[in-house]
Amino acid sequence: MSAHTSSPAGEAAPRPVLDIAALRVSFDTDQGEVRAVKDVSFEVAPGEIVAIVGESGSGKTVTAKTILGLLPETAHSSGAVIVSGNDIITANPRQLRAIRGRDVSMVFQEPSTALNPVRTVGWQIAEGLRAHRPQGKRVGRREARALAIEALGKVGIPEPHKRVDYYPHQFSGGQKQRVVIAAALALNPGLIVADEPTTALDVTVQAEILELLRDLRDRYGTSIVLITHNMGVVADLADRVVVMFEGDVVEEAGAEKLFAEPREAYTQKLLAAVPHLGRNSASAGFTERAFQDKEVLVRATDLEIEYPGRLGSPAFRAVDKVSFTISAGEVFGLVGESGSGKTTIGRAIAGLNRTTGGSLNVLGYEMRDYKERSFRPLRKDIGFVFQDPAASFNPHLSIGECVAEPLYIHTDLSGSAVTNKVAQLLESVQLPAAYAKRFPHELSGGQRQRASLARGLALKPKLLIADEPTSALDVSVQAKVLELFREIQSELGFAALFISHDLAVVDILAEWVGVLYKGRLVEQGIGTQVMSNPQDDYTKRLIASLPVPNPAEQAKRRAVHQALLAAK
Amino acid sequence: METKRSLLGRLPIISQLRKSVGLQRGMLVAGIALTLLFLLTAALAPLIAPYGATQRFDETQAPPSSVHLWGTTAGGYDVFSRTIWGAQTAFLVIVVAVALSIFLGVILGLVSGYIGGWLDRVLVVVADAIYAFPTLLLAMVMSIAISQGRSDMWSGIFSAAISITVVFIPQYYRVIRAETIRLKAEPFVESAIVVGASSVRIMARHIYKNATRTLPLIFTLNASEAILTLAGLGFLGFGIEPSAAAEWGYDLNHAQSDATAGIWWTGVFPGVAIVLTVLGLTLLGESMNDLNDPRLRGRKQAKKKKELVDA
Numbered sequence: 088m089s090a091h092t093s094s095p096a097g098e099a100a101p102r103p104v105l106d107i108a109a110l111r112v113s114f115d116t117d118q119g120e121v122r123a124v125k126d127v128s129f130e131v132a133p134g135e136i137v138a139i140v141g142e143s144g145s146g147k148t149v150t151a152k153t154i155l156g157l158l159p160e161t162a163h164s165s166g167a168v169i170v171s172g173n174d175i176i177t178a179n180p181r182q183l184r185a186i187r188g189r190d191v192s193m194v195f196q197e198p199s200t201a202l203n204p205v206r207t208v209g210w211q212i213a214e215g216l217r218a219h220r221p222q223g224k225r226v227g228r229r230e231a232r233a234l235a236i237e238a239l240g241k242v243g244i245p246e247p248h249k250r251v252d253y254y255p256h257q258f259s260g261g262q263k264q265r266v267v268i269a270a271a272l273a274l275n276p277g278l279i280v281a282d283e284p285t286t287a288l289d290v291t292v293q294a295e296i297l298e299l300l301r302d303l304r305d306r307y308g309t310s311i312v313l314i315t316h317n318m319g320v321v322a323d324l325a326d327r328v329v330v331m332f333e334g335d336v337v338e339e340a341g342a343e344k345l346f347a348e349p350r351e352a353y354t355q356k357l358l359a360a361v362p363h364l365g366r367n368s369a370s371a372g373f374t375e376r377a378f379q380d381k382e383v384l385v386r387a388t389d390l391e392i393e394y395p396g397r398l399g400s401p402a403f404r405a406v407d408k409v410s411f412t413i414s415a416g417e418v419f420g421l422v423g424e425s426g427s428g429k430t431t432i433g434r435a436i437a438g439l440n441r442t443t444g445g446s447l448n449v450l451g452y453e454m455r456d457y458k459e460r461s462f463r464p465l466r467k468d469i470g471f472v473f474q475d476p477a478a479s480f481n482p483h484l485s486i487g488e489c490v491a492e493p494l495y496i497h498t499d500l501s502g503s504a505v506t507n508k509v510a511q512l513l514e515s516v517q518l519p520a521a522y523a524k525r526f527p528h529e530l531s532g533g534q535r536q537r538a539s540l541a542r543g544l545a546l547k548p549k550l551l552i553a554d555e556p557t558s559a560l561d562v563s564v565q566a567k568v569l570e571l572f573r574e575i576q577s578e579l580g581f582a583a584l585f586i587s588h589d590l591a592v593v594d595i596l597a598e599w600v601g602v603l604y605k606g607r608l609v610e611q612g613i614g615t616q617v618m619s620n621p622q623d624d625y626t627k628r629l630i631a632s633l634p635v636p637n638p639a640e641q642a643k644r645r646a647v648h649q650a651l652l653a654a655k
Numbered sequence: 656m657e658t659k660r661s662l663l664g665r666l667p668i669i670s671q672l673r674k675s676v677g678l679q680r681g682m683l684v685a686g687i688a689l690t691l692l693f694l695l696t697a698a699l700a701p702l703i704a705p706y707g708a709t710q711r712f713d714e715t716q717a718p719p720s721s722v723h724l725w726g727t728t729a730g731g732y733d734v735f736s737r738t739i740w741g742a743q744t745a746f747l748v749i750v751v752a753v754a755l756s757i758f759l760g761v762i763l764g765l766v767s768g769y770i771g772g773w774l775d776r777v778l779v780v781v782a783d784a785i786y787a788f789p790t791l792l793l794a795m796v797m798s799i800a801i802s803q804g805r806s807d808m809w810s811g812i813f814s815a816a817i818s819i820t821v822v823f824i825p826q827y828y829r830v831i832r833a834e835t836i837r838l839k840a841e842p843f844v845e846s847a848i849v850v851g852a853s854s855v856r857i858m859a860r861h862i863y864k865n866a867t868r869t870l871p872l873i874f875t876l877n878a879s880e881a882i883l884t885l886a887g888l889g890f891l892g893f894g895i896e897p898s899a900a901a902e903w904g905y906d907l908n909h910a911q912s913d914a915t916a917g918i919w920w921t922g923v924f925p926g927v928a929i930v931l932t933v934l935g936l937t938l939l940g941e942s943m944n945d946l947n948d949p950r951l952r953g954r955k956q957a958k959k960k961k962e963l964v965d966a
Contacts, residue, residue, distance in 0.1 A: 437849050438848075438849075439845060439848065439849065463851045464851075466849065466850065466851035467851060469849070470849075471846060471849040473842040473845070473846060474842070475842060478841055478842040478843060479842035479843050479845075479846050480843050480846075481843045481847075481860075481861050481864075481865070482843075482865065483864040483865060484860075484861075492847065492850050492852065493850040493851070496850060496851050496852055496853075496856070497851060539846075542846070542850075
């Protein structure tokens with residue numbers, strides 16, 4: 088085992104914390120062998136933050152899991168993954184247990200599932216300590232507790248003495264991720280593998296977690312391998328970037344250099360596809376709200392939507408006194424973090440949620456007196472594009488049948504006329520007509536979302552509601568779908584409510600933008616004005632915490648963001 | 656041709672057989688073989704059995720001989736013929752029972768899960784109440800109520816089948832209802848609502864096919880339970896009369912007193928028939944269950960693993 092450590096590079100540079108050489112990983116599946124990682128080599132120096140970026144299927148998560156020896160039984164790996172002198176690939180389970188936590192530990196994507204809900208966070212942090220017996224002796228209960236308190240303090244949890252006895256549900260999402268990081272740090276490993284550590288978090292919380300990770304590196308010299316698909320996060324945190332594509336390393340460079348002058352075509356394409364706040368804005372040059380002379384399709388006045396609470400607890404108010412209008416032809420962008428009520432508003436307009444107060448008028452129909460039977464005729468004028476293209480198609484129907492569904496319900500077209508119309512629709516979203524015969528699982532995510540758009544537009548609706556239509560897609564695919572959406576919208580001129588958590592995406596499509604925070608519409612205005620000159624405190628914070636894919640610019644923005652937080 | 660083959664590959668059992676390896680394949684093949692044996696016996700009973708099911712002979716309790724291959728019973732029935740014909744009775748009862756309970760269970764489950772409200776609550780309570788009864792007791796009560804002492808073959812088969820149906824409906828109902836409730840929240844169902852599809856259309860076109868994927872599995876497992884219930888009813892004297900059709904449970908019951916007198920052939924053969932049929936169906940159902948779950952399914956592994964370790 089120690090044969091690997093005597094590398095010739097030992098004298099000059101400090102020995103790398105992680106050295107991956109010619110790593111290959113393949114999986115046994117029903118369809119035979121699948122090679123997830125083909126040939127990956129890179130090093131991580133002490134105190135360095137290396138980001139592995141790539142789209143889904145690039146093998147970045149498999150690479151990360153290999154570093155901790157967390158691959159499932161069906162995986163076969165070869166090559167060398169050397170962590171602090173130990174080769175993970177040839178290590179037996181006992182050696183692996185000793186390495187995990189002590190030399191390398193992991194921060195997971197979803198903090199709410201990475202913590203055990205029935206144990207206190209202190210217990211979970213101490214678990215690693217007790218498993219490892221640092222300095223050769225068992226860690227006592229009291230000592231473990233003290234160490235857990237210290238770890239919680241390190242990651243910035245206020246009142247760690249009290250909080251150590253709290254259960255995971257008593258923390259917010261961002262705090263939970265801090266606890267997960269505290270558990271990863273408990274034994275002071277030289278390396279932390281963070282697999283999409285901020286993907287499940289809101290932008291404002293993401294900024295805090297990124298700040299924490301940077302701070303940990305600066306103070307304790309911990310190396311971090313950051314797995315992410317978000318170029319903004321990379322620009323904010325990484326020193327060096329490894330770009331992966333279909334199991335291979337495409338390019339490896341310092342962060343500044345990679346963003347400034349990407350060498351490979353794939354990297355250039357990837358970077359060009361990332362939406363950048365303030366570029367390519369739909370409302371560029373606008374001084375007043377457009378389409379105001381047109382018919383108003385949706386008018387919400389003091390709209391309230393409550394979800395009934397459980398027995399004894401009060402109802403949860405998801406939408407609180409929200410007023411806005413959407414006129415014919417206009418794209419209204421609704422931005423907000425999770426729980427802000429943005430999806431609830433979209434669903435209420437489509438009649439999937441009931442309103443509980445105020446007024447919501449959709450195409451002249453008052454949703455307060457909603458009856459499925461009387462609203463049904465209006466449904467042909469409303470299209471809906473769902474967030475997850477994989478789940479919004481019936482897996483047993485072909486794409487053609489799914490797209491044809493609205494035609495069958497609302498028109499009397501004959502079978503062959505429907506087939507023709509479906510072919511036309513698919514072509515309008517740049518899908519070959521032959522795809523009508525395929526089943527949803529035979530299409531890629533982007534293709535499915537195009538088909539979903541085709542279904543939403545089948546009856547030429549006056550209003551299209553798009554609920555996070557691109558958030559489940561890779562950036563390069565997202566860019567294409569957004570472009571398509573923009574083209575079709577300007578061609579057909581339907582009004583749209585575009586819901587997203589991503590400010591940059593909304594800015595590309597929407598002329599008029601509304602910002603939701605905890606159920607209230609805190610600000611609305613012309614897209615460019617909201618983005619460049621926000622009025623509300625929350626909007627300011629939201630925009631400042633959005634990382635941009637440019638390290639130099641992001642460093643400036645970070646300073647602004649911190650000033651904003653300090654001023655609060 | 657291409658599509659035809661893939662269609663064949665997608666059929667239950669055949670697709671599972673392709674996926675299976677090792678012990679799991681052995682279990683599945685054994686299950687298929689036993690079940691096929693049972694089905695063939697049932698179908699070809701008139702050709703295989705030398706005598707009719709209700710034919711009586713003067714020689715009672717005769718040991719196996721060339722005239723009566725597996726001997727005769729105290730009532731003068733030919734054991735071999737009775738056992739063969741019994742497969743047919745069992746098969747008919749399973750088909751009628753499972754068909755009825757799937758039909759009703761699926762419809763009730765879909766409506767109850769999708770519409771919800773008071774209808775759902777009432778049906779759940781009824782299903783729970785039926786569950787609370789001991790199944791055999793319930794089947795006995797139903798059998799008495801339905802047959803009312805009549806004893807020809809079809810009314811016997813129907814009364815046995817319906818008694819079993821009553822026990823099984825809640826099982827299908829619950830599975831389908833749970834799936835329906837899960838699917839109701841799926842985006843593809845919501846997208847059908849948004850498009851303006853009616854409730855009947857949503858249930859029939861979008862939920863039905865997705866909710867019934869687990870049915871072949873419950874079907875095979877229930878078929879074996881149906882045989883046991885039928886045999887239990889027959890054993891207790893609530894099944895089909897011997898003068899109407901051959902039934903394994905009844906024969907077992909009447910073999911009880913023979914066993915102490917050293918007359919083994921009247922009990923062993925119908926008993927073995929029950930065991931093999933139930934075993935076959937259970938093996939089939941269980942291995943399909945395992946193979947449908949990717950986490951339980953063993954995978955084909957080439958000798959790759961060794962090479963990698965060596966290298």
